Amino acid sequence: MSTTVHPTAPRAGAVRLGWKRGVVELKNTWRSKQSLGFTVLFPVMMLLLFASIFKGTIDFTNVKISQVYVAGIIGSSLMSTGFVGLAIGLAAERDAGMLKRLASTPMPKASFFIGKIVMVLATEMLQIIVLVALGASLFGVKVPGPSRWLTFVWVFGLGTTAATLMGITVGSVIRDAKSAPAVVNLPFVALQFISGVWITVTQLPAWLLGVAKVFPLFWICQGMRSVFLPDSFLVVEPGHSWHHATGALVLFGWCVLGFVLCMRTFRWTRD
Amino acid sequence: MAAPTAITVRGLRKTYGSFTAVADVDLTVDVGEIFAILGPNGAGKSTTVEILEGFRTRDTGTVEVLGTDPASADADWRARVGTVLQTSGFTDELSVREILDHFASFYAAPRDTAELLAAVGLTEKASARARTLSGGQQRRLDVAVGVVGRPELLFLDEPTTGFDPEARRQFWELIRGLRDEGTTIVLTTHYLDEAEALADRVAVLVGGRVMEVATPATLGGRSGADAAVRWVDDDGPHEVLTDRPTQTVGELAARFGGEVPELRVMRPSLEDVYLAMVAASHHAADVERASS
Numbered sequence: 399m400s401t402t403v404h405p406t407a408p409r410a411g412a413v414r415l416g417w418k419r420g421v422v423e424l425k426n427t428w429r430s431k432q433s434l435g436f437t438v439l440f441p442v443m444m445l446l447l448f449a450s451i452f453k454g455t456i457d458f459t460n461v462k463i464s465q466v467y468v469a470g471i472i473g474s475s476l477m478s479t480g481f482v483g484l485a486i487g488l489a490a491e492r493d494a495g496m497l498k499r500l501a502s503t504p505m506p507k508a509s510f511f512i513g514k515i516v517m518v519l520a521t522e523m524l525q526i527i528v529l530v531a532l533g534a535s536l537f538g539v540k541v542p543g544p545s546r547w548l549t550f551v552w553v554f555g556l557g558t559t560a561a562t563l564m565g566i567t568v569g570s571v572i573r574d575a576k577s578a579p580a581v582v583n584l585p586f587v588a589l590q591f592i593s594g595v596w597i598t599v600t601q602l603p604a605w606l607l608g609v610a611k612v613f614p615l616f617w618i619c620q621g622m623r624s625v626f627l628p629d630s631f632l633v634v635e636p637g638h639s640w641h642h643a644t645g646a647l648v649l650f651g652w653c654v655l656g657f658v659l660c661m662r663t664f665r666w667t668r669d
Numbered sequence: 670m671a672a673p674t675a676i677t678v679r680g681l682r683k684t685y686g687s688f689t690a691v692a693d694v695d696l697t698v699d700v701g702e703i704f705a706i707l708g709p710n711g712a713g714k715s716t717t718v719e720i721l722e723g724f725r726t727r728d729t730g731t732v733e734v735l736g737t738d739p740a741s742a743d744a745d746w747r748a749r750v751g752t753v754l755q756t757s758g759f760t761d762e763l764s765v766r767e768i769l770d771h772f773a774s775f776y777a778a779p780r781d782t783a784e785l786l787a788a789v790g791l792t793e794k795a796s797a798r799a800r801t802l803s804g805g806q807q808r809r810l811d812v813a814v815g816v817v818g819r820p821e822l823l824f825l826d827e828p829t830t831g832f833d834p835e836a837r838r839q840f841w842e843l844i845r846g847l848r849d850e851g852t853t854i855v856l857t858t859h860y861l862d863e864a865e866a867l868a869d870r871v872a873v874l875v876g877g878r879v880m881e882v883a884t885p886a887t888l889g890g891r892s893g894a895d896a897a898v899r900w901v902d903d904d905g906p907h908e909v910l911t912d913r914p915t916q917t918v919g920e921l922a923a924r925f926g927g928e929v930p931e932l933r934v935m936r937p938s939l940e941d942v943y944l945a946m947v948a949a950s951h952h953a954a955d956v957e958r959a960s961s
Contacts, residue, residue, distance in 0.1 A: 409748065409777045422760060422771055429762035429798075494758030499814070502722065502752035504744035505775045667724055 412506035419505075419513025424520055437479060437521050438528060441471050445529065448596065449537060456598060458633045468533035469626040470595030473619035475525040476554070477589070480518050480561030481568070482582045488569030489578040492668060501666035511566075518562055522554075530626075539626055546625045549642065553621030556649035560614045563656025570663040589615040594623065598634045607636065614652045617645035672699040674733075675822050675853040676721060681730035683716050683877075690716040692877040694730070700821075703844070703854045705864040705885075708874035709947055714857045715755070715826070717874065721855070722752055722824055735822055748776055751820030751852075753811050755827050759799035766795040769813055776818035789813045789843060805836045812840075816847060823847065825856045829863060841866050861940040873943060875950040889942030901931040 410418075427433045449464035456463060491497050500510060533539030542550065565582075572578045592602060592610035599607060599616070610616040623631060624640035632638045676698035683691040691713040698704045708714045719725040720732060723739035723746075732738060737746050759768055766782060773779035786792045789809040794802065802810065808828060815823060825844070829837045837860075844867055848854055858864055864871050865885045873880040873888070886892055896914040900907055900921060911917050914934050921929045937945075 409744070410774060415774065418771065418774055422763060422767075425767070426760045426762045491758075495754055495756045496758050496760070498724065498754055499752075499757040501724075502747065502750075502754070503772065503775045503818070504748035506744060 409504060412508040413512065415505055415509035416512025417516065419509050420516025420520070423513050423517035427517060427521065433483075437483065437525060441475055441478070441525060442528060442532065445471050445532065456631070456634055459630050461627055461631045462537060464537035465533065465539050465627060466594075466598070466623070466631075467596070468529060468537060468539050469623045470590075470593075470619050472526055472529050472626065473557070473593070473622035474586075474590050474595050474615065475529065476522060476557045476618055477561050477586055477615050479521045479525065480558050481565040482586050483521070484514065484518060484562060484565030485569035485572065485582045486575075486578045488566060489572045489575040492569075492665065493575035495668075497666045498668075514566070515562065518558060522558060533626070540628070542625050549621060550625045552646060553618060553625065553649075556646060556653060557614060557618035557621070560649050560652035560656055561618075563653060563660045564614075567656060567659040567663050570660070570665055585613075589613055592616070593619045595619055600634050600636060611648070614649055617641075617648050621645050672701070674698065675700045675735060676704075676855070677731070677733045678717075678721070679731045681717065681720065681732060682728045683713075683720065683725070684728055689877050691720070691727075694874070694877070694879055696872060696879065696882070698853060698855060700853050701848070701851055702869040703848050703856060703867050705856045705858060705868035705871040706874055707858065707861070707864055707871055707943060712874045713877035714874055716877075718824060718826060718855065718857055722750070723747075748818055749821045751815040751818065751823040753815040753823070753825045753828055755830075757811065759802075759807065759810065761798065761800040763799055764796050765791055765799065765802070765810055768799060768810065769817060772814045773817050778819060779817050780819060782817075785813050785817060788846070790839060804831045805833070808832065809840070809843075812843065816852070820852065822853045822855070825854060827857055827859060829858070829860065837863070861938070861943055865939045873946055875947055876954060878950075880946050880950060885939050888939060889937075889946055891937055891939070891942045894937050894942075897933075897935040899931070899933045899935065900929045906931075 427437065445464075445467055448467050452463045454463060455461060456466060488497075497510075501507075530539065530541065534541055568582055569578070572581055589610070591597060592606055593599070593613070593616040595615075599610065599620075602610065620635070620640060621642070623635070624642065632640070635641075674697055676696065678694055678696040681691055681694040681696075682689070694713070694717060696717075706714050706718065716725060720727050721734055721739055723734075723742035726740060732740070735746065735749055739746070742750075763771070766786070769782045769785060773782060783792075786795050789812055791806060791809055791813065794806060799807070799810070808831070812825070812828065815825075828844075829840055832840060841863070844854060844856075854867075856864070856867065868885055870882060871885055871888060872882045881888060883889075893912075895910045895912050898909045898911060898914050898917045898921070902925075909917055918929070918932065918934065921932070
């Protein structure tokens with residue numbers, strides 16, 4: 399069975415090992431009932447629950463409340479996977495010494511992050527496919543045309559990047575892995591309520607809307623509404639516009655901030 | 670010519686605030702030996718080893734591990750050094766074989782997974798998920814992952830904590846096998862019998878200082894120390910301390926006309942001399958503190 403390799407044979411490159419890391423991360427996620435429940439079952443349950451309780455259409459639009467939930471939960475899934483999941487996972491892996499073990503090998507550091515990105519992207523795609531399929535079959539969400547998919551691509555790309563970089567940052571700053579779920583779920587739950595996932599944003603008091611607009615989730619969700627909801631919904635959007643340019647700018651700003659913070663805070667070891 | 674060295678440490682110092690964790694440590698580890706670092710908790714063992722592994726910075730001193738300063742360690746250096754950390758988890762849902770294959774993929778010429786599984790006694794667990802392994806099995810997987818890249822130098826940080834005696838002896842065989850293949854091994858342990866069984870040389874670290882470096886047989890003047898000869902007669906137990914125990918036993922045999930009842934000849938164990946060194950060092954520190 400043993401293969402002879404020349405001792406001076408080069409080691410595998412960072413991208414190839416990054417892909418292998420991604421496969422390992424995905425196997426670990428999808429084989430575990432808890433993480434599969436957290437990533438897929440939880441958003442589906444929230445959608446079905448809220449869509450069963452709140453029926454009808456949004457005032458002055460022909461958009462069903464359930465359709466708003468579909469767009470909102472797709473948006474918040476970027477934050478739950480990129481930010482919440484990554485931060486908790488990273489803190490736990492550091493606490494268990496798993497990061498230190500990897501750092502003790504010749505694995506290129508970049509491969510670790512490529513692996514995390516592969517895992518986040520694949521998990522989000524699975525979530526979005528399930529949510530779009532449910533939305534289209536149960537709640538009459540229209541599967542968008544080509545120009546809207548273009549919007550989807552940049553909202554998804556910038557939103558995931560911002561969420562992932564902030565997830566790595568928070569996962570590095572948290573001292574104790576046990577406190578990680580509380581620390582990251584607090585902003586996640588609060589931001590969902592002020593970013594239009596459960597409540598249309600024009601119902602918010604002006605000051606609260608102002609707070610919401612500082613954070614990426616607001617612009618991710620507004621972007622996703624612009625992809626999955628008809629333009630008639632603009633009646634209940636602030637300024638009756640999707641504000642794509644502002645959204646892209648704010649998300650890009652969070653990507654830059656996230657990159658700087660994540661480079662400054664990331665640690666392989668506990669202390 | 671002296672043996673080639675794997676590790677050279679001169680004047681190593683590390684402080685945390687006002688606490689001196691490592692104070693002026695000098696060490697030399699030869700290529701191919703098993704070198705044990707002993708010391709009570711807080712003696713600076715872990716700090717020293719973590720500096721050697723490239724996980725911690727130092728304040729002053731020079732450190733060379735396989736000819737490189739670990740503070741500037743790169744992937745090429747990491748490929749030559751194996752590390753078995755004190756606590757390190759595994760990816761729960763992966764099988765033992767998947768984990769080994771994954772770590773093997775980081776190296777140019779890794780060991781064969783099946784052979785390695787057999788060497789650490791995990792062949793039957795190859796398909797088991799990591800989270801289902803017992804503590805001892807996880808530790809053996811730790812070692813397998815540490816040596817999968819055929820390291821020239823292996824760090825083992827308290828490798829057998831929580832092992833039962835039989836598992837410990839199997840583990841020692843594994844480590845001796847690695848040494849026989851030419852791997853240099855640096856071992857920290859709390860078990861004196863482990864150091865005695867495995868180590869070619871031991872260093873005793875107390876309060877961040879090296880008390881002594883010697884072979885287990887000669888540490889603390891052990892080989893030249895007086896032996897205690899004990900026996901029991903009608904008056905009860907007796908003990909004589911002597912530097913010539915053979916002569917004492919001969920005299921006793923003559924006196925009893927054959928068998929000496931409950932005869933025992935005791936040399937100080939490694940544990941005895943180690944504990945005496947630690948106690949003496951603590952006493953010296955107390956005196957120093959009282960006089961200052």
